[in-house]
Amino acid sequence: xxxxxxxxxxxxxxxxxMLKDKxxxxxxxxxxxxIGCAPVCDRKVIGEPKKVPTPKGADxxxxxLVELIEDARKDHILRGVxxxxxxxxxxxxxxxxxxxxxxxxxxxTPIKKIIESRTGLPVHVDNDANAxxxxxxxxxxxxxxxxxxxxxxxxxxxxxxxxxxQLYRGAHYAAGEIGHLRxxxxxxxxxxxxxxxxxxxxxxxxxxxxTAKEMLTNVTVDQTPLAALLPDPPVDxxxxxxxxxDIIAQRIVQTWHEHVCAGxxxxxxxxxxxxxxxxxxxxxxxxxxxxxxxxxxKCMPRVGERLDIHRSSLGDVAGIIGAAEIALDHxxxxx
Amino acid sequence: xxxxxxxxxxxxxxxxxMLKDKxxxxxxxxxxxxIGCAPVCDRKVIGEPKKVPTPKGADxxxxxLVELIEDARKDHILRGVxxxxxxxxxxxxxxxxxxxxxxxxxxxTPIKKIIESRTGLPVHVDNDANAxxxxxxxxxxxxxxxxxxxxxxxxxxxxxxxxxxQLYRGAHYAAGEIGHLRxxxxxxxxxxxxxxxxxxxxxxxxxxxxTAKEMLTNVTVDQTPLAALLPDPPVDxxxxxxxxxDIIAQRIVQTWHEHVCAGxxxxxxxxxxxxxxxxxxxxxxxxxxxxxxxxxxKCMPRVGERLDIHRSSLGDVAGIIGAAEIALDHxxxxx
Numbered sequence: 246x247x248x249x250x251x252x253x254x255x256x257x258x259x260x261x262x263m264l265k266d267k268x269x270x271x272x273x274x275x276x277x278x279x280i281g282c283a284p285v286c287d288r289k290v291i292g293e294p295k296k297v298p299t300p301k302g303a304d305x306x307x308x309x310l311v312e313l314i315e316d317a318r319k320d321h322i323l324r325g326v327x328x329x330x331x332x333x334x335x336x337x338x339x340x341x342x343x344x345x346x347x348x349x350x351x352x353x354t355p356i357k358k359i360i361e362s363r364t365g366l367p368v369h370v371d372n373d374a375n376a377x378x379x380x381x382x383x384x385x386x387x388x389x390x391x392x393x394x395x396x397x398x399x400x401x402x403x404x405x406x407x408x409x410x411q412l413y414r415g416a417h418y419a420a421g422e423i424g425h426l427r428x429x430x431x432x433x434x435x436x437x438x439x440x441x442x443x444x445x446x447x448x449x450x451x452x453x454x455x456t457a458k459e460m461l462t463n464v465t466v467d468q469t470p471l472a473a474l475l476p477d478p479p480v481d482x483x484x485x486x487x488x489x490x491d492i493i494a495q496r497i498v499q500t501w502h503e504h505v506c507a508g509x510x511x512x513x514x515x516x517x518x519x520x521x522x523x524x525x526x527x528x529x530x531x532x533x534x535x536x537x538x539x540x541x542x543k544c545m546p547r548v549g550e551r552l553d554i555h556r557s558s559l560g561d562v563a564g565i566i567g568a569a570e571i572a573l574d575h576x577x578x579x580x
Numbered sequence: 581x582x583x584x585x586x587x588x589x590x591x592x593x594x595x596x597x598m599l600k601d602k603x604x605x606x607x608x609x610x611x612x613x614x615i616g617c618a619p620v621c622d623r624k625v626i627g628e629p630k631k632v633p634t635p636k637g638a639d640x641x642x643x644x645l646v647e648l649i650e651d652a653r654k655d656h657i658l659r660g661v662x663x664x665x666x667x668x669x670x671x672x673x674x675x676x677x678x679x680x681x682x683x684x685x686x687x688x689t690p691i692k693k694i695i696e697s698r699t700g701l702p703v704h705v706d707n708d709a710n711a712x713x714x715x716x717x718x719x720x721x722x723x724x725x726x727x728x729x730x731x732x733x734x735x736x737x738x739x740x741x742x743x744x745x746q747l748y749r750g751a752h753y754a755a756g757e758i759g760h761l762r763x764x765x766x767x768x769x770x771x772x773x774x775x776x777x778x779x780x781x782x783x784x785x786x787x788x789x790x791t792a793k794e795m796l797t798n799v800t801v802d803q804t805p806l807a808a809l810l811p812d813p814p815v816d817x818x819x820x821x822x823x824x825x826d827i828i829a830q831r832i833v834q835t836w837h838e839h840v841c842a843g844x845x846x847x848x849x850x851x852x853x854x855x856x857x858x859x860x861x862x863x864x865x866x867x868x869x870x871x872x873x874x875x876x877x878k879c880m881p882r883v884g885e886r887l888d889i890h891r892s893s894l895g896d897v898a899g900i901i902g903a904a905e906i907a908l909d910h911x912x913x914x915x
Contacts (some may be wrong), residue, residue, distance in 0.1 A: 274857045301622070309610065331883060342882060343881065343882050345879070390751065391750060391751040392750060392751055392755075404850075406850075408748075413743075414852070415726060415727060415851060415852025415853065416725065416726040416727055416852050416853055416854040417852055417882065417883070417886050418852070419849075419852040419880070419882060420727075420847040420850065420851055420852040420885050421850070421852075422850075422852070422880060422883065423849060423850055424849075425845075425849040425879075426849055426850065427763060427842045427843075427845050427846050427878070428762060428763070428764075429763075429764055429765045429767060430763060430764045430768075430782070430838075430839070430842060438880055440878060440879075447765070453766075458688070482634070503765075504762065504765070507765060508762075510760075510762050511761045511762050511846060511850075513759040514754075514758065514760045514761055515739075515741075515755065515756070515758055515761065515846075515847065515850055516750060516755055516850070517749070517750025517752055517753070517754040517755040517756075517757070518750065518751055518753050519751040526730045543762070543775060544760075544762055544775075544847055545678070545754075545757060545773055545775070546678065547668060547677060547678050547754060548752070548754050548757065551751070551752050
């Protein structure tokens with residue numbers, strides 16, 4: 246390579262970087278019930294994210310995604326599109342290759358190829374929990390850390406593993422499926438995936454409610470007014486009762502923390518990360534001091550003490566920001 | 581840098597590589613009961629490994645290590661020494677920083693510094709399970725794989741995670757402590773580490789015997805002659821009885837496989853590795869076909885099917901070979 250092409254390349258990279266800094270990518274977070282999207286620039290969303298219900302069926306989802314992109318283009322010159330979706334994603338082809346219970350018919354759709362051909366924009370598709378993890382790590386400036394594990398505690402549990410600023414995807418794009426860690430033996434509790442005793446059957450919102458149901462069965466309303474909420478006691482009511490001193494509610498909340506702790510301890514002993522970042526709808530119910538205490542108690546010496554467990558600072562825009570950031574980084578450095 | 585120093589560096593690297601190819605490093609595997617060692621060249625041990633009992637106390641262990649090194653030097657020009665030891669090792673300083681129940685007083689010893697000053701040879705110290713994993717991956721030519729997890733099923737369970745040919749050590753040198761994954765809730769079985777329900781309390785040799793004891797309690801010798809072996813039924817006798825058709829023995833062996841499976845499934849969902857390599861004293865009792873079937877059954881679709889589970893080809897020299905290979909690679913490429 247001659248000196249002159251070297252300089253041209255260098256100039257090209259500088260221009261790429263300047264463009265990246267100025268032009269947003271559209272981040273799209275595609276969930277089972279709703280689609281959220283916003284233009285993202287400099288690791289921040291521009292304006293309030295737009296939310297629409299997720300239509301039924303792959304074709305209609307694609308139409309909806311194209312409509313959202315075209316809408317955003319009315320106000321922004323987009324550099325690309327990042328799509329975060331449930332399911333195991335082949336990030337090279339941009340196709341969902343694993344099952345996605347919440348999006349029937351979605352697996353097998355060549356998302357990247359279709360959206361690129363319909364919009365003319367470069368598209369990157371990734372797993373939603375991976376995208377959220379990437380967004381968190383970029384926003385918090387944790388890209389130099391050896392390992393950060395992002396845990397999404399929602400209806401289920403998702404995860405993303407970031408090593409030295411890069412997503413660890415595993416050998417078949419399935420790394421970080423931490424909702425399906427086995428935390429119990431003997432087929433005690435069925436998970437929605439069809440397996441027994443997955444972490445999310447205990448530690449996610451659904452798991453909290455199952456624990457509450459178990460503990461409230463055979464309890465009378467004289468003992469706790471929560472007994473009246475069976476068969477499906479809502480998480481917020483149980484947590485509120487615990488704060489107000491209801492002993493049974495406190496026991497449910499404590500047990501849920503122990504269940505969340507079990508998966509964290511397993512991940513700590515496997516990956517020895519610098520820190521965990523907890524997000525998702527259930528993260529607001531976590532008592533971080535209690536969780537940290539439990540984790541230290543259940544980890545080997547020198548593992549638990551050094552772990553940080555943070556609550557997400559991005560909330561539900563982590564997936565949108567992360568999806569857009571990965572797309573931008575792919576366009577600039579092809580990572 | 582001038583053209584001439586570039587060439588000199590290149591020549592220097594070539595000479596380094598040639599030296600590495602010709603001169604062995606001494607690999608030492610320091611266990612709680614015995615020390616094994618052998619010179620290693622080209623990923624193979626030279627001759628039969630030497631074994632001596634592990635002396636009591638840090639000073640005596642160091643003296644024994646120096647004696648083994650000096651003995652080996654009588655027959656070989658050593659390029660360096662690799663030491664694999666139990667415990668969490670700071671591989672920069674060559675010091676054991678975590679507790680090592682089987683080697684009282686060993687933690688805190690600046691092993692690398694002392695042995696280097698007493699022998700004048702470069703020394704690399706690493707965790708024993710990590711060294712064994714490195715040895716396996718080098719020997720099998722798996723250095724290009726995204727992720728290989730080596731599982732040592734012995735009295736306890738150790739592990740090493742190799743990504744693209746390099747050991748993944750975590751943020752505080754404690755990654756791969758997979759014996760302490762939590763596989764059960766509610767404090768059912770105490771582990772030797774002081775925690776409850778660690779994987780090794782079920783899946784290791786000690787776990788097998790605990791399961792056998794549980795299942796044989798309240799069983800008479802008329803039902804199975806194994807009942808006479810209580811309170812501590814030996815693993816080989818139970819496995820032999822299972823092969824001969826003893827139904828209770830078969831149930832114990834099946835349950836043990838389910839316990840081994842639980843940890844493998846958790847690791848598969850976290851790391852999505854290309855393959856697992858199983859070694860250690862218990863590995864000969866594994867029915868790999870049964871284990872693979874159980875893992876597929878307990879993993880999400882597209883995760884279990886693609887996993888390979890191999891039995892180690894190196895057996896108990898994996899640690900010796902791995903320790904020496906890491907030392908050689910550090911000397912040549914400073915990895």
